[in-house]
Amino acid sequence: MALNEVLTEIDTGLDAAMERLFELLKIRSISTDPAYKSETREAAEWLVKELASLGFEAELRDTPGHPMVVAHSKGDGPRILFYGHYDVQPVDPLELWDTPPFEPQIQDTPNGKVIRGRGASDDKGQLMTFVEACRAYKAVNGELPGNLVIFLEGEEESGSPSLVPFMKDNAEELTCDLALICDTSMVSPGVPSIAGSLRGMLKDEFTLHGPRIDLHSGHYGGPALNPLREISKIIASFHDEEGRVAVEGFYEGVHEVPPEQLEAWKTCGFDEKEYLAHAGMTVAHGEKGYTTLEQQWARPTLEINGLWGGYQGAGSKTVIPAEAHCKITCRLVGDMDPAYVRKALRKHVEDRLPVDATITWDNDLDGAPASVMDTSRPEFEAARQALSDEWNREAVIVGMGGSIPIGYYFKSILGMDAMLIGFANDDDAIHSPNEKYDVKSFHKGIRSWARILDRIAK
Template sequence: MAALEKVLEQIDTNQDQALARLFQLLAIKSVSTDADYATECARAGQFLVDQLQELGFEASLRPTPGHPVVVGKAKASRPDVPHVLFYGHYDVQPADPLELWETPPFEPRLTELDPGHKIIVARGATDDKGQLMTFVEACRAFKETGEFPCHITVLFEGEEESGSPSLPAFLAANKAELKADIALICDTGMWDRETPAITTMLRGLVLEEVVIKGANRDLHSGMFGGAVVNPIHVLSRIIADLHDAEGRVTLPGFYDGVTELPEDVAKQWRDLPFDEAQFLAEVGVSVPAGEKGRGVLEMIWSRPTCDVNGIIGGYTGKGSKTVLPAEASAKFSFRLVGQQKPEKVVEAFRAFVRQRLPADCKVEFLSHGASPALQLPFSSEALSRARRALQAEWGKDAVLAGSGGSIPIVGSFKQDLGMDSLMVGFSLDDDRAHSPNEKYELSSFQKGARSWARILTALAL
């Protein structure tokens, strides 16, 4: 029997024990956002240290100003194999509101929805304890049948659900130890229950706040309206000018660095069983509002955007007040893709606003952060190997998905450690992460472990 087949067989043999170990972890109330659960967070971290040490990892619980970080290291016998860094997080969201849970959130249970369709229900089942344990169980099977195919470093943090405040400093202080050839991240999902996915693109983000100031105080609109500039009118014209009739952003140079999808990826997206009308109907709308000629998936996965997230100005209380406001403000977000430069977008946006200021108006800009887009090159050998490994396990080609949002740790790995990230997760959209009755498909847990065994083997070939 080939080495990989032995590993897969061992994962299947270990299924009951693997589920029991996951249940032990799920029972720990590792809520990172509540200081009352600090001891529980440390207990979850120590549980994972113990698991890794059982598998021959050199593992320890590392202190931070917040909750501790788990670091584990194991070497393959062959020196010429890749070194991977696997990331997950053991902390979970609060379980409130408790009354909406069908059973206690930290008493994990296995239930059958339909014949042969079983789910694991508990807080943290899909985000992220079930996910990270798929990798641990794959490592267990390698250890029990032979040796690790790659050099492996494991990094489990305990503050992801509270914004990872301690992680940047930890990465900076331990850069040499954590550096690897590629990062593996499990905090993503599948296309559906039978179709795996690899998230290859994450949009970047620029957050800007604009304050337009006119008169030196609020004025009576009957006495001054028409004679004195109204900052709300100015701001409204600026917002209207940001898009043309085709839905494109009008900032000069905004699309510099934005490339079209490779045709094979574009075709895969077009062929996906995705109902645009249903997607829009679920949020009460019916017509796509972005760039004309672009599909919905393309717009949210691979195209840049400019949005207004909030507007403040004048009187906003009940009833009417005939005021001409002294200032008006708006909060803007730009989602970036490809090689768009956040600093150039900021520069272009601020120049755009200043050019539209009338006499007697001033502007103040407040920055709330900026980060570039990230993309695993479609030509990446690691991506090709992972696709083949997932196809072998699931019998379907992995969807090369984009993400409309951002995953900060991926940016940190790229910027601080110089590593690309291979994002392969097994959660589903209906797993109710962060909500009552959070679940994780039993098939995701079991086949997720098998998938990681195949990916590690493929990367080492």
């Protein structure tokens, strides 16, 4: 690979690359809303056409939901899969957008130029960094880099219902030596990052039933069991005074972070004050004895996401409600088993039920364990060096507090490790009004993938 020539090609072709990105951003591929089904398919067809124009064997593959895009370069070298998604979140509330969400434009900000529009960061801008790196390579070398498989889905923002069946049905075709995922961010602006782990996720929901019907709080106040009061006691019992989850067995499978990894995290550019201030906080409120980064990347959590019951309208209604409701999510790390955690959580709740109270659980909610990659693989160090060269700053291997199911599926279904490398920033407002992607992220993201491919695709 004539790397310097490829990088020059990327620099001189940036404006044209931006125009192509804008074409994709204009397509309203909102996967969760049936009203946009045809436009979501249009985005997939656009990508198939673009990839085919570069020499990929590209196909649109139908599913019960939105289509997949699968493309092959069929060159020599290790087999590498690149994953991204072309669907986007809804734009509501529309009135909070400063510009039309599907009319992308370049804006000047105090921190530099940004691309404004839905999907600019999540994930169209990110996936196009890889496509444009391949384009530049082809322009210079006359052929595509290595033995690549590009796998793009259109349901990531709506739960990926077709993903697992498709992967199982096409496992032989999709299984590679390594997967690359671009749907991530940098730990801090200008600090290139490779995620080596993802927290897993467990969802649960229950209803606490008390009286047969809502009761008059004058006639029954005192003698009656109040579900809101009882559910509050249960919720308060989930954590101790140190912020540690008090569910027996909850920490089974949790491992402490190795000291050398903690030292590396200290120099990753993370600004704790800025991180907290962004959310309107001055101190971290998690588990005592662990840094903010440890709490976010390496410790499990039990969070209350929703709590309701009784009268919700204007004014007052003097009732004791018949039931109360709670939604819970747990972020999982290490070797935590979602089924084991669910069983322990439910036992904790049911052991604390008073007489005359019953529980109904939602049994349709899912869970997935954490994904921990083998960061000792030589590809991780090769990619880290490539990123460091491009950004003139030591790249870091980090954890991720979020849960990206595709990382787990690559591991569990296809037996592949994945490198998660993205160039988004925390202030990109993904899923929110006024989403943006820094022009610098787009430009240097393309250059970064060129450097990475130069090191690992041979």
